[in-house]
Amino acid sequence: MRILVLSNYYPPHVQGGYELRCSETAAELVKRGHEVAVLTSRDNTRPTKTRLDGVEVHYGLHLEADPRPLRTALRFFLRRKRNEIGNQLLVEDVIAELRPDIVFIWGMWNVPRCVPYMAERLCPGRVVYHLSDYWSALPSAYCQYWEKSSGRRLSALPKRLIARPVLARLAQAEELHLRFQHPTCVSQAVKDNLVKAGVPIAHAAVLHSGIDVDQFRNIARTPINLGDENMLRLVYAGRLTSDKGVHTAIEAVARLVQESRTNVHLDIIGDGDSNYITMLKRLAGGQGTPLPVRFLAKVDRGQMPGILAHYDVLVFPSKWDEPFARVVIEAMAVGLVVIGTRTGGTAEVLIDGETGLVFPADDSVALANAIERLMNDRALWELLASAGRQAVLNNFTRAHMVDRFERYLQHVVAHDQPVPGGMAQS
Structure with a gap:
C-alpha cells in the first residue's frame, strides 16, 4: 500500500506518546513493504522534506497556536487565512504527488480542520483516523486560546476585550464537518467519550497501543x-x-x-x-x-x-x-x-x-x-x-499494534467500507 500519514507533530518534534506511536507505526509499516509518507507541521530549523527510518517526511503544515501567546494572537490576525489556504494547497499537492491508496490521520490538535477535511474530499472513502486523544471533540486551538484568560494582570483586560469579537467571528466562520468514515480509537474509553461528545464515531474499531517489548x-x-x-x-x-x-x-x-x-x-x-x-x-x-x-x-x-x-x-x-x-x-x-x-x-x-x-x-x-x-x-x-x-x-506489543493497523488499512483499501470492529480488534 501507498500510505500518507497526517500528523500534527512528528519526530524529532515530539509532544507526547501520540507522535511516538505514529512514527513507530510508520517505520514498522515500511519494514513490512509498504510505502509510507508523512505530512506534518513545519519547523524552520529543519528541511522541508527528509527521510526517517525509511519514511518520507514532509514538514510543511502551519499550526494555529504557538507556545508563545503573543505570537498566537499575531498569527491569528495576520496569517490565519493565508496559513489555512497554504495548508489546503499543500495537502492537495502532496496527495497529487504521492497518489496514496489511503490517508491515515493521527493527531490533529492545533491543525486547522481544513487539513483533514481536504483529505476526506480528495480521497473519498480512503481516509482512516486513529484517535488517541480528544482533539476531534475540542474547539480549534485559536478558540481555546481566546477563551482562556490571560495569566498576566496587565494583559488580562485587553485580551478579554479583544476576545469577544474574535470568538464571535470564529463562531460565524463556516464549520467544516468531518465524516470520520473509517475511525479507530486507542481505547474503548476514548471511543465512549468522543461519542458522548457528539463525534460521529459509534462505528469505530478499538485498536490498543503497543510497545517494543x-x-x-x-x-x-x-x-x-x-x-x-x-x-x-x-x-x-x-x-x-x-x-x-x-x-x-x-x-x-x-x-x-x-x-x-x-x-x-x-x-x-x-x-x-x-x-x-x-x-x-x-x-x-x-x-x-x-x-x-x-x-x-x-x-x-x-x-x-x-x-x-x-x-x-x-x-x-x-x-x-x-x-x-x-x-x-x-x-x-x-x-x-x-x-x-x-x-x-x-x-x-x-x-x-x-x-x-x-x-x-x-x-x-x-x-x-x-x-x-x-x-x-x-x-x-x-x-x-x-x-x-x-x-x-x-x-500490547508493537507487533500486535501494527498487525491491527495493517489489517484495518488493507480492509479499507480492498472494500472501501467501515471495518467490522471485531475483525480489527483480533
Missing part, C-alpha cells in the same frame, strides 16, 4: 526485597499537573510514614506546571521532617526501560480520562507492579488483583493501603508483576 523485557532488575531494612521503591513518571494526581502519591507516602512504615521511597520523574510543582515540593517537605520523596528531571523516552528497572512499583494516580497511558504498559513490561486509578483507557489494562492494584482518584488512604498490601505480601507482588508482564506480551 524487546526494549523492556531484557532489562536486568534488582530483585525486590521487602525486609525491614529495605525500601519498597515507588516511582511516578509523567507530566506534573494537577489532573495527574501526583499529590495523592505524596499524601499516601506521608500517611505510611506517620504509621512508622519508613521502608518506602517515592521518586517523581517529570516536569510540568511550575505552580503545581511548587505545591508538590511543599507537600513533600512534610510537617517539619522531609518525606522520602525525590524529584528528578524528565528523561528521554529511550532511557525509560533502564530507569524503570530501578523500581518495584509504578504509582499512577491520574484523575483525568487517560486515553491509553503508555507508561503503564512500559512498567508492566519491565516487571513492576502498577498501582493506579482506572480512569479512561487505563481500566482496559489495569485489573485489580490480576494485573495490578487499583484505588479511586484522589484517595490517598486507599493508595497507602494498596502500597502496604505489597509491603506485607511479597507473593502478591510477584504474582501481579508476572501477570502484568504477561498481559503486555499477549496483547
